[in-house]
Amino acid sequence: MLRDEGPLVPMAGCTDLYVALNFGTLTETRFLDLWRLDALRTIAIREGALSIGALATHTDLIRSPLVRRRLPMLAAAASEIGGVQIQNRGTLGGNVANASPAGDTLPVLAAADATVVLRGAGATRRVPFSSFYTGYRRTVRRPDELIVSFEIAPIRGRQRFRKVGTRAAQAISKVVMAVIAGETPRIAVGSVAPTVVRARRTEAALAAGASVAEAQRLLLDEIAPIDDIRSTAEYRRRVTANLLARLLAPRSA
Ligand SMILES: Cc1cc2nc3c(=O)[nH]c(=O)nc-3n(C[C@H](O)[C@H](O)[C@H](O)COP(=O)(O)OP(=O)(O)OC[C@H]3O[C@@H](n4cnc5c(N)ncnc54)[C@H](O)[C@@H]3O)c2cc1C
Structure with missing residues (x-):
């Protein structure tokens, strides 16, 4: 149907699509219910x-x-x-x-x-x-x-996730981070750039033995946060650095 009858907008749970509908930003009129x-x-x-x-x-x-x-x-x-x-x-x-x-x-x-x-x-x-x-x-x-x-694929290392929003539920993230701590660290951050950021330079430095403080400095170079309705760029930078230290710690809260 997508090929022969398109363009059609796929509909899954509609929790994003209906928001766009309510805001009047959904211009498409033909849908495919999945x-x-x-x-x-x-x-x-x-x-x-x-x-x-x-x-x-x-x-x-x-x-x-x-x-x-x-x-x-x-x-x-x-x-x-x-x-x-x-x-x-x-x-x-x-x-x-x-x-x-x-x-x-x-x-x-x-x-x-x-x-x-x-x-x-x-x-x-x-x-x-x-x-x-x-x-x-x-x-x-x-x-x-x-x-x-x-x-x-199977993951080796300790997996950690942290979202920072205005409250515990129904809040869009100001900063959101996932970290795999171990021999080959992997770090990804959301809400701090136009797309999700995979912090490869920070990961490489940590794998080579960099301190957490050095990693924090590097990570701030890899993100490009903005001021918007939910937060400021400066707040996002500080929280990103703090989250990295917390998620890399052996027992983070
Ligand atoms: C009150 C509220 C709170 C929310 N809180 C959060 C939150 O805390 N964190 C968060 O990340 N999001 C949040 N969201 C956003 C939303 O709920 C999520 O992004 C959700 O996972 C969207 O899934 P859906 O199935 O409802 O997508 P839909 O609304 O059905 O679709 C979203 C988009 O994806 C496309 N699409 C869907 N499935 C497919 C597919 N299989 N293949 C190709 N295209 C597809 C659709 O065409 C559309 O463009 C919130 C939304 C609301 C209304």
Whole structure:
């Protein structure tokens, strides 16, 4: 249908689409409802990798023993998205496709080196998460493709996630960070640039033995926060540095 009857806008949980509808910013008028495609909800291990269907809701992620065991930082992120109603409707695929730099699962998938599986009528493409976003709210997904799943190889190291918002629920992140601490550290930050940032220079310095203070300085060079309705650039910079120290600490609160 996407190929032959398009352009059509895929609809999953509609928790982002309805906001756009209410604000009058949704210009499209033709939609494709994905909600009943149960095959896209599967969470399983395939060839050693964790495979999460795009239609898995945040509640599915929180409840999944596989996600909790293999990717606990994703369950942690899902449990801080919106409130219970949003978690019951909102999907992982919708969070990623919506491409907001404040999307809470994005730093997790970036730090996890996830692969985005896109499928069109003709072919399946596997895109590294680090190549999926091309700019502010822009992705490599073509109009005739759906995100069908995400693949995440086993991760070594301690996974940590932290979101800083105005309150514990129903808050858009001012800063959101996922860290894998270990021999090969991985750091990803959201809400501090037009797209989620994978802090590769900071990671390399830490792997080479840099101190936390040096890592904090480097990380601030890798982000480009702005002042907006939710926060100031200066606040975001300070919180980003503090979060890094906290998430790298052996027992962070
Ligand atoms: C009150 C409220 C609180 C919220 N709180 C948070 C929060 O704390 N953190 C956060 O990150 N987000 C939050 N959100 C945003 C939203 O809930 C999430 O981004 C959610 O995961 C979106 O999923 P969805 O299935 O509802 O997407 P939809 O609204 O159905 O779709 C969003 C976009 O993705 C596209 N799309 C959806 N699925 C696919 C697919 N499989 N393939 C291709 N394109 C697809 C749609 O065409 C659309 O452009 C909140 C929203 C509301 C209304």
